[in-house]
Amino acid sequence: MTNPITFAFKSKGRLALIKRARSIAKRYSLTPIQMDRALQQFSDVLQRFDCGATLPITAVTLKRHSDTITKYLDKNFEFAVHGFTHVDYSHLAPELQAAHLHLARQVFTQAGINPTGFRSPYLSRESNLNSAIKSAGYSYVSNQPILWDVIVPDALNPFATTGYEQAVAFYNPWRIGERLSLPLLKDQLVEIPVSLPDDEILIDRLGGANDIVKETWLRILSQSYKLGELFTLQLHPERIKLCADGLLAVLSKACALTPKVWCARLDEIATWWKARSExxxxxxxxxxxxxxxxxxxxxxxxxxxxxxxxxxxxxxxxxxxxxxxxxxxxxxxxxxxxxxxxxxxxxxxxxxxxxxxxxxxxxxxxxxxxxxxxxxxxxxxxxxxxxxxxxxxxxxxxxxxxxxxxAQSALAVTGDIDALTLWDYGLRLIGK
Ligand SMILES: [Zn+2]
Known part of the structure; x- marks a missing residue:
C-alpha cells in the first residue's frame, strides 16, 4: 500500500504540501467544533436554494463522529462512502478492496445510514475496483475526474502553473473536449464524473480565494448548461469559508436559468440515470x-x-x-x-x-x-x-x-470529508 504522506507529496508537490500543512492547522481543530461549523455554513448556503449535497466521508471518520454527522441527515445531505480508511484503493488487492467496502458499509449501517455511492480517496480508480464496488451493493461510483476548459495555464504565475500541471498530471482527468460530463450506466453501476478544477486546485494550488472560485465555477456552469451536461462541483467542507461566495453565485445563477438546471444529490442522479436509461x-x-x-x-x-x-x-x-x-x-x-x-x-x-x-x-x-x-x-x-x-x-x-x-443540465454539489479534527487528519496520514 502507498504511504499516504508519499502519496500526498506526489499529488501536490513539495511547496503545495508545506502550504497545505499550514492550512490544515487553520481548517481543523482538536475537536469537531470547527468542522461542525463548516458543515453548518455549507448547509445554510444550500438551504437558501433548497438544494441538497453529497458528502462522501471516510468510514473511520464517521465512526469517530457519528453524532456530529448524523444530525445533518435531515438537511438534505447524502453521505456516501469515501473509503473505509483514506487510502489509495487502486493499490489494494481485490480481497482487501472488498473487505474495506464491506467494513465501510457496516460502519454506515451502524450510524443509521444506508450508503448507495462510493468515491475513492484521491479519486483513485482501476479496472477491478468498480466490480468490487458493485458487488458490495453500491449503485454508483464517482471517481472519474473530468477537466473543464476554464483555466489557461499560460496566464498563471509560475508557482500556480506548476501546481496546476501537477494536479492535472496526478488526476489524469478526462478532457471535456473529448468526453461528456454525464453519468454512464455500466453493468448496473452508474459512473458519475466529478468536475475539475475543484476547490483544492483553485485554493491550494492556484492560491485563489472566492473570486477565482466564483469565476471558474460560473464558467463551468455556463459550459455545462450549454452542453446539457452535469457539473459535479467538488467543495471540501473545510474550505467552505473560502468558497461560499462561489457556491452562492453558482446556485443563484443555476436557479435563475430557464429551462432549469436540475440540482440534485449523486444518489438522486444515479437513480434517475438508471431509470431513464431503461x-x-x-x-x-x-x-x-x-x-x-x-x-x-x-x-x-x-x-x-x-x-x-x-x-x-x-x-x-x-x-x-x-x-x-x-x-x-x-x-x-x-x-x-x-x-x-x-x-x-x-x-x-x-x-x-x-x-x-x-x-x-x-x-x-x-x-x-x-x-x-x-x-x-x-x-x-x-x-x-x-x-x-x-x-x-x-x-x-x-x-x-x-x-x-x-431540465437542460444538472448540478450536483459534493464535498469529500476526510477528517473532522486534527487527530483524524493525523491518523489519516498513517492510513488509519
Ligand atoms: Zn479525501
Whole structure:
C-alpha cells in the first residue's frame, strides 16, 4: 500500500504540501467544533436554494463522529462512502478492496445510514475496483475526474502553473473536449464524473480565494448548461469559508436559468440515470412518414422533438428541440426520426447512444433514416465527436431529454470529508 504522506507529496508537490500543512492547522481543530461549523455554513448556503449535497466521508471518520454527522441527515445531505480508511484503493488487492467496502458499509449501517455511492480517496480508480464496488451493493461510483476548459495555464504565475500541471498530471482527468460530463450506466453501476478544477486546485494550488472560485465555477456552469451536461462541483467542507461566495453565485445563477438546471444529490442522479436509461419508445408506423410513439419512462421523462410535425402541444426548448407535453403522440417525418445504425456498428457505441436518450434502430437501410451511423470501431474518447456530429446535422429526431422535467443540465454539489479534527487528519496520514 502507498504511504499516504508519499502519496500526498506526489499529488501536490513539495511547496503545495508545506502550504497545505499550514492550512490544515487553520481548517481543523482538536475537536469537531470547527468542522461542525463548516458543515453548518455549507448547509445554510444550500438551504437558501433548497438544494441538497453529497458528502462522501471516510468510514473511520464517521465512526469517530457519528453524532456530529448524523444530525445533518435531515438537511438534505447524502453521505456516501469515501473509503473505509483514506487510502489509495487502486493499490489494494481485490480481497482487501472488498473487505474495506464491506467494513465501510457496516460502519454506515451502524450510524443509521444506508450508503448507495462510493468515491475513492484521491479519486483513485482501476479496472477491478468498480466490480468490487458493485458487488458490495453500491449503485454508483464517482471517481472519474473530468477537466473543464476554464483555466489557461499560460496566464498563471509560475508557482500556480506548476501546481496546476501537477494536479492535472496526478488526476489524469478526462478532457471535456473529448468526453461528456454525464453519468454512464455500466453493468448496473452508474459512473458519475466529478468536475475539475475543484476547490483544492483553485485554493491550494492556484492560491485563489472566492473570486477565482466564483469565476471558474460560473464558467463551468455556463459550459455545462450549454452542453446539457452535469457539473459535479467538488467543495471540501473545510474550505467552505473560502468558497461560499462561489457556491452562492453558482446556485443563484443555476436557479435563475430557464429551462432549469436540475440540482440534485449523486444518489438522486444515479437513480434517475438508471431509470431513464431503461425508458423505452415504442414506435408503430401509421402511414408512410407517420409514426405513433409511446414513451414508457420514469416520472419526469421529457420527450424532445426536432424538425418534425407532432400532433400534441409542445414548447420551445434548447438547440432547436421542442419539449412535448405528452408521452403518446403521432409524429410526421419524411424519414424515420430516429438514429439508424448498421448491424456492424460497435455495441459500445449503441449503448452510449441509447443512454443519451436516442431511439436507436439497427438497420441496413441507411436511406430510411434522417441520421445513420456505420461505425465499427468506437471507444469513449470519441463520444464528444459522435454526439457533435448528430447534433450538428439538425436532422429530424425524437429523443428523450437527459434530465427530469425538462431540465437542460444538472448540478450536483459534493464535498469529500476526510477528517473532522486534527487527530483524524493525523491518523489519516498513517492510513488509519
Ligand atoms: Zn479525501
Amino acid at each position: 425508458a423505452t419508445i415504442e414506435v408503430s408506423t401509421k402511414n408512410d412518414g407517420e409514426y405513433h410513439c409511446i414513451v414508457n419512462g420514469p416520472n419526469g421523462t421529457t420527450v424532445l422533438a426536432r424538425a418534425v410535425q407532432v400532433n400534441i402541444p409542445s414548447s420551445p426548448w434548447m438547440n432547436g428541440y421542442r419539449a412535448l407535453k405528452a408521452t403518446h403522440f403521432n409524429v410526421q417525418s419524411p424519414m424515420r426520426p430516429f438514429i439508424g445504425v448498421s448491424p456492424s456498428t460497435s455495441i459500445e457505441l449503441l449503448h452510449f447512444l441509447r443512454q443519451q436518450g436516442f431511439l436507436v434502430e439497427i438497420s441496413q437501410e441507411s436511406m430510411l433514416y434522417s441520421c445513420f451511423i456505420d461505425q465499427v470501431n468506437y471507444d469513449g474518447s470519441q463520444e464528444r465527436a459522435v454526439l457533435d456530429k448528430i447534433e450538428g446535422t439538425g436532422c429530424s429526431l425524437i429523443r428523450l431529454g437527459r434530465w427530469p422535467d425538462g
